[in-house]
Amino acid sequence: MTYTNTQVSRRPAPALRTADVAGIAWPVYKLEALALGVLVFVGTLAFAGSLHAAVLAGAAATVATWWTLRLTELGATGAASARQTAGPQ
Numbered sequence: 001m002t003y004t005n006t007q008v009s010r011r012p013a014p015a016l017r018t019a020d021v022a023g024i025a026w027p028v029y030k031l032e033a034l035a036l037g038v039l040v041f042v043g044t045l046a047f048a049g050s051l052h053a054a055v056l057a058g059a060a061a062t063v064a065t066w067w068t069l070r071l072t073e074l075g076a077t078g079a080a081s082a083r084q085t086a087g088p089q
Helices: 028-048 051-077 082-086
Strands: 018-021 024-027
Touching: 018 028, 024 028, 028 051
Parallel strands: none
Antiparallel strands: 018 024
């Protein structure tokens, strides 16, 4: 049997910190990750002198920071579900 659940989740939506960039609200964690990626790119380019290494290091730092900050920010604002609070079954 198939059915559709029409209930809306009662969990509060996380309130992300945003900054206005050219009229668009960007989450702050994205801007922080991009800034760190640029710094790693420039530092690696100056230190190693290789554009390939700088691009890879900058991209890796940006992606790792982006996901870490995103999960940290969402985890700090999200409430635990009833299943999580029930513990192991």
